[in-house]
Amino acid sequence: MATQPAIEARELRKTYTTTRGVFRRERVERAALRGVDLKIAPGELFGLLGPNGAGKTTMVKIFTTLLLPTSGSALVLGLDAVKEQWALRKRIGFVFGGERGLYWRLSGLDNLRYFADLYRIPPAVSRRRIPELLERLGLLGRERDRVELYSRGMKQRLHLARGLLNDPDVLFLDEPTIGLDPVGARELRLIVRELADAGKTVFLTTHYMFEADAICDRIAVIRDGAIVAEGTPSSIKTLVQDQGIVEFEVVGMPVERLAGLRSLPGVTSVAISEHELAQVVTVHCARPAEVMTQLGVILDGIRLEKVSSREPTLEDAYVQLIGDSR
Amino acid sequence: MKRLVLEGQVFVRSTYLQYVALFQWANPQGYVAYKVLLPVTQILFFVELGVYATGRQNALYFALGNALQLTANAGIFGVIATVANERQYGTLPILLASPANRLVTFLSRAFVNVIDGIATVVIGLAVVVVIFGLNLQHANLLLLALCVVVISLTTAGLGLMFGSIGLVMRDAIIIANIVYYLLLIVCGINFPVSRLPGAVQVLSFALPLTRGVQAARDAAAGASLGQVGGLLAGELLVGLSWALAGYLLFRLLENWARRGGLQEAY
Structure with a gap:
């Protein structure tokens, strides 16, 4: 029996509609995804490569239930990202690149406590898991400092800790190493690889080819909302x-x-x-x-x-x- | 029972963390600036303006009205700013993609601002007593306290309604300003509602504060619960209606934001 894909897109389309003009309003449509088909196996570290505006973040937002597709379907762990969002949200984690998305006035520890509450993680579990994550991501010892005092790399690791709070089966990482120094980016890549080796399915978007080459099991290249190549890094090179x-x-x-x-x-x-x-x-x-x-x-x-x-x-x-x- | 206690602990903790995380006044210096100096300045401004226009004998009318209106500082600004600040910090997508119970999230946002609103009014009333010599000897103090609690709840109800718009609107804080000044004009803070045109009076009674401020003025003059019970019940009903409409709008706009991917625009 074939294994159910961890992540699957079928004919996935997204068109953004905006208006421009003040007195003579004009509707403008922009296709961000043009019928994407994709299957990612459980435990796979999958990289989605593409230039800015190619549709990478749109796809992550749809899979993480933040955005509704115009047509087609997006399934994660067999759950429909459109209709079964409540069940799905408990089982996935996501991290967006950059420094936003954290409460800078709170300590790293309080950020994790707050997000653990949002994810309704039982206090007994979060009391055990938060120190584990802090240690795993190299934040132990600085957890009581306010996030505004963290380096960019530390903030990104805190983002990752937040994404792992609910012990997700599938983790979406949208350009997680953007803006990090080489050492910080390398550390983060190693952690991501370890997560995949531990059995988590990881969906990673990136601009950096060496990043995808170094850690991904399989990659796809997206251009103008359509997948133009898919395979292992070595098969793409061929x-x-x-x-x-x-x-x-x-x-x-x-x-x-x-x-x-x-x-x-x-x-x-x-x-x-x-x-x-x-x-x-x-x-x-x-x-x-x-x-x-x-x-x-x-x-x-x-x-x-x-x-x-x-x-x-x-x-x-x-x-x-x-x-x-x- | 144990589960309920745990849920309560989580609610209180996340409410506190959210308050500290989102508001620049959640520290001693910030609190004094935003919650003491700013409100006192507002009271002084309107009292002096009122005295200039109508005479010294009405000073207490303006002072009491403006002290009570301070609930809107937390109930309107505070509640609307929670969503607006989440958007600014980039945490709104995380909140909306979480499995958190929306009703609990929604209420926790208002809860802390209700407490904050009560504290602000207490500060405002203290100012009125000290500076303007408000005589509370004959006041029904318990009833006055009840009125303050009720109007803190009802203004937060209105704040929830407009805070929801922050889910899809970039500059929701502008709405807070408009609503705040609207309440100053139409809710009997600086002049009686009966002086307003008929159509505006309809709006006055559809908004929180109008009945609550009247009840509080009566309580300060020594009225009993029986005399102002109707006003307070009406005030609660209005506040509850706005809160319910706000919750429904929140759910509606949450879906709308999903269609357009609007959670990240800031």
């Missing part, structure tokens, strides 16, 4: 296996000069990112050697630095999958 990457740095180059690169045979995408004063150009192409020989011709007069070619990474696969939409 999507660009026949591709090579050429990278170089330039300073002060007009973006229009990249048009020549885009028209070269075998070039699938050209992305540019700012790195301090320099611009880093990443070219996805079938034949890197040919592109490297053409660089000097196409970008004549521009000083190229750190020209290199390499094997594709998960980030390259992501850039190729997302690239056209930006």
